[in-house]
Amino acid sequence: MSGPPGGDLARRFLAAAEALMPASRREWGRAMLAELDQVAGRAARWRFAAGAARAALTVPRGRRLPWLAAIVLAGAGCAAGAAIRMLAPGAGVAAAVLVPGLPAICAWIVLAARRPARQDGLAGRVVQVAAVAAIAACPVVALQAITRYPQGSAGPLTGGWLVLMMVFSADLTCYLCLVLRPAAPLAAGRRSGLLGLAAALVMVGCFLLHQFLGVPAAATWAAAPAAVLAAVVLAARYDGSPLSVMGAALWAVLLGGLAWFIVTMMTASRAISLDARDPATIAEAHSQGAASVLAWAAADDLGASIMILTFVFTLLIIMLSAWGVLIAQDIRRSTPAAASQPSDRCNCHSYR
Amino acid sequence: VTRNRKPSRQTAAVLHALAADPAGWRYGYDLGRQTSLQAGSLYPILMRLADRGQLEARWEPDPPPGRPARHLYRLTAAGLALAAAAAPAAPAVLRARPRLQPGGA
Numbered sequence A: 001m002s003g004p005p006g007g008d009l010a011r012r013f014l015a016a017a018e019a020l021m022p023a024s025r026r027e028w029g030r031a032m033l034a035e036l037d038q039v040a041g042r043a044a045r046w047r048f049a050a051g052a053a054r055a056a057l058t059v060p061r062g063r064r065l066p067w068l069a070a071i072v073l074a075g076a077g078c079a080a081g082a083a084i085r086m087l088a089p090g091a092g093v094a095a096a097v098l099v100p101g102l103p104a105i106c107a108w109i110v111l112a113a114r115r116p117a118r119q120d121g122l123a124g125r126v127v128q129v130a131a132v133a134a135i136a137a138c139p140v141v142a143l144q145a146i147t148r149y150p151q152g153s154a155g156p157l158t159g160g161w162l163v164l165m166m167v168f169s170a171d172l173t174c175y176l177c178l179v180l181r182p183a184a185p186l187a188a189g190r191r192s193g194l195l196g197l198a199a200a201l202v203m204v205g206c207f208l209l210h211q212f213l214g215v216p217a218a219a220t221w222a223a224a225p226a227a228v229l230a231a232v233v234l235a236a237r238y239d240g241s242p243l244s245v246m247g248a249a250l251w252a253v254l255l256g257g258l259a260w261f262i263v264t265m266m267t268a269s270r271a272i273s274l275d276a277r278d279p280a281t282i283a284e285a286h287s288q289g290a291a292s293v294l295a296w297a298a299a300d301d302l303g304a305s306i307m308i309l310t311f312v313f314t315l316l317i318i319m320l321s322a323w324g325v326l327i328a329q330d331i332r333r334s335t336p337a338a339a340s341q342p343s344d345r346c347n348c349h350s351y352r
Numbered sequence B: 001v002t003r004n005r006k007p008s009r010q011t012a013a014v015l016h017a018l019a020a021d022p023a024g025w026r027y028g029y030d031l032g033r034q035t036s037l038q039a040g041s042l043y044p045i046l047m048r049l050a051d052r053g054q055l056e057a058r059w060e061p062d063p064p065p066g067r068p069a070r071h072l073y074r075l076t077a078a079g080l081a082l083a084a085a086a087a088p089a090a091p092a093v094l095r096a097r098p099r100l101q102p103g104g105a
Helices: A009-019 A023-036 A042-057 A067-087 A089-113 A121-148 A159-180 A190-213 A217-238 A242-275 A279-288 A293-299 A301-334 A336-340 B009-019 B028-035 B039-051 B077-092
Strands: B055-059 B071-075
Touching: A009 A023, A009 A042, A023 A042, A023 B028, A023 B039, A023 B071, A042 B039, A067 A089, A089 A159, A121 A159, A121 A190, A121 A242, A159 A242, A190 A217, A190 A242, A217 A242, B009 B028, B009 B039, B009 B071, B009 B077, B028 B039, B028 B071, B039 B055, B071 B077
Parallel strands: none
Antiparallel strands: B055 B071
């Protein structure tokens, strides 16, 4: 039995899961969708769709775990932990273990679970490399800034700090997933990737103008959404495809957010290292600074930067990704022949 | 390094179901009902078998009008050998279910 035209909710649910499958497994996703079309009864269809979605989202890797990546990440984590113990002994053993450990474990999970997808074209690869480099730089600059923060040497980390670190690590892991294995419709294409990269550069340029030439901060804050908007408008003008527009917005927000975070961390770190020579500055930071994570986030640029990247940009990226996948589904539904017709190359074969 | 691990009981059940008619092509929902496996368990097993060259798959060549083509499966020679080796483990998870006719759900 086939579902209603355009697919019922169970089919749409499974189609969304299928869209997230790696390209090498997409044929299996189509097989499950075709099978669902034969299942009669709402309950049976939902049971089948739920099981098939679980299979789609946890597809067998088909390869060995990247042991080399595990060894490299473990080495880097140990080195970073030792560095934290030397540079900021007051942060405590938990910080020395968790701060490098969580991102390392998350990165390994990403690498072990999904084979990195090579983006099509030079522009896509440039964007992918830039994004991976920016993601790798985020924990480094955050750590540098925090260890220079006067409160950093005042005592071991509190529960609030540890929670924030875990959220921060989870965010970076999600970004890494998005960059290394984006859902096919959201991969950085030539236009969307380059527009996103350009928007990111504009954001950084405006911020540097604010830092070094005294351009008002309001102009900097206005430049960020304006840069994203410009990327979207250009994508719409030159391509017009909703997916291209969504891709440009997604990559602009992701790259811009990362770039903005790195620049903010570096400049804040620089300012802290200069100001902290003044005993009064240190005393002030102790009295009003990091009594709690939220107070710290509200009190100074460093905390606000971490919070904005951790929550605001992440929320935007999640929304854009979900929107893009929904648009892709609509497009596939509107061209059923392309969506449901099996490819010729799969007429008879074994998957190797 | 190729692992020669004994198949799980669920995998053995799938192998047993497919080996019952080595020349015939089976489809996923049919296999799931025969082995009492949900799609979430069945498809990863089929993917693994196909990855190892023990299962071949193809799309239904002439689907009835108004119905999309189904994905069909059968064991390769290597899959049949594995099924023979795993035969004692299979009946434990199999339940007596009538074999569905191809083309129907």
